[in-house]
Amino acid sequence: MTTTIPVAGGAFAPYEVVVGRGLLKTAGAEVAALKPTRAFIVSDETVAAIHGETVRASLEGAGLATGIVTVPAGEASKSFEQLEAVLDRLLAEGLDRKSLVVALGGGVVGDLAGLAAALFMRGIDFVQIPTTLLAQVDSSVGGKTAIDTPRGKNLIGAFHQPRRVLADIEALATLPVRQVRSGWAEVLKHGLICDAAFFDWLGGEGAAGAQGDPDALERAVIRSVEIKAQIVGEDEKEAGRRALLNLGHTFGHALEAELAFDETLTHGEAVALGCAMAFRYSARQGLCPAVEAERAEAGIRAAGLPTRLSDVAHAFAADALIARMAGDKKAEGGRLTLILARAVGDAFTDKDVDAEAVRAFLIEEGAA
Ligand SMILES: NC(=O)c1ccc[n+]([C@@H]2O[C@H](COP(=O)([O-])OP(=O)(O)OC[C@H]3O[C@@H](n4cnc5c(N)ncnc54)[C@H](O)[C@@H]3O)[C@@H](O)[C@H]2O)c1
Ligand SMILES: O=C(O)C(=O)C[C@@H](O)[C@H](O)[C@H](O)COP(=O)(O)O
């Protein structure tokens, strides 16, 4: 059985996210229905070795000319160097404007391949086949594509929506447990933003999902995609409500950048810690009851995710973190923007954050 979730709102061509089992094997027919001249796979070395042949055979079986380009696994591949390598390969392969890119992998591959598709001949179609939980619940939906630079996270990118998203729950069976938990962080984020009942389910009946239980994972993917689809349908380019999806990211991206995007923290772990910090900061500023910040932190920690700077083996400096946060894409005219909360399930955007209050908070949190 599959579940189909529409992503629509008028600002872009509508598309569907299909969630189900065995979708890697049937991807060929789904892609062929879009009638491309070719369907070229972009993946990373790890995913290509596990799932590449299934998808390649499915595309070929559906009569599509195909091929595959891979990048090394990991965040470091969201780089100018790998973007250039992928684009050069697409050119060398002779793809045309009616060719289609198939992004097969986690958020790194989706963001990189999506940006390559946005740039190739000024924009060609792409299909997302997300193989991590994080990519299924978040990065494959909504059209944000990007690479990092040493100056910060996702600073070079484009909005480019996929034509279709195929989220195969069976693909998650090979995912390391650390990566399952990492994706769970973005799932928890969706509950923290706007669905307190979902957040409580994730910590109760649904908690097995964080350990890889496929039924709980499927429900978590479906509800997450419903939440994200509704928000991006209203606000594709983050003029307003979409910024809520950045809960935990202003802190989280600053931590990732300070760690030079190494493996100390995955993106999901940084977001988990960032969400706990956003709730504690909200409580400190009197915007949210302390008990709600404790509820948020307990739910995140119960899933085995970090909630405190002391959980990370690195000495962070408050000023360095603030400088990173000032370079965040949400900052306007030098003012920090943070996504804060009144309670679990009730996040809001604060565009006028006092940097001195954040500095004091970071020092209370253990930054130097
Ligand atoms: N565009 C967006 O809206 C958006 C949203 C959230 C996150 N992101 C981005 O996504 C990235 C993180 O994505 P991620 O967490 O998927 O990381 P990732 O793509 O690096 O994947 C994590 C690891 O899992 C491996 N892997 C992937 N699928 C596998 C499978 N089925 N079996 C075994 N191993 C598998 C990968 O090779 C990699 O080593 C970050 O760069 C983040 O900024 C983007
Ligand atoms: O889709 C969005 O909008 C999000 O903010 C989702 C985030 O989980 C994701 O990490 C996104 O890439 C962050 O966007 P950025 O604009 O802060 O780079």
Ligand SMILES: [Zn+2]
């Ligand atoms: Zn994220």
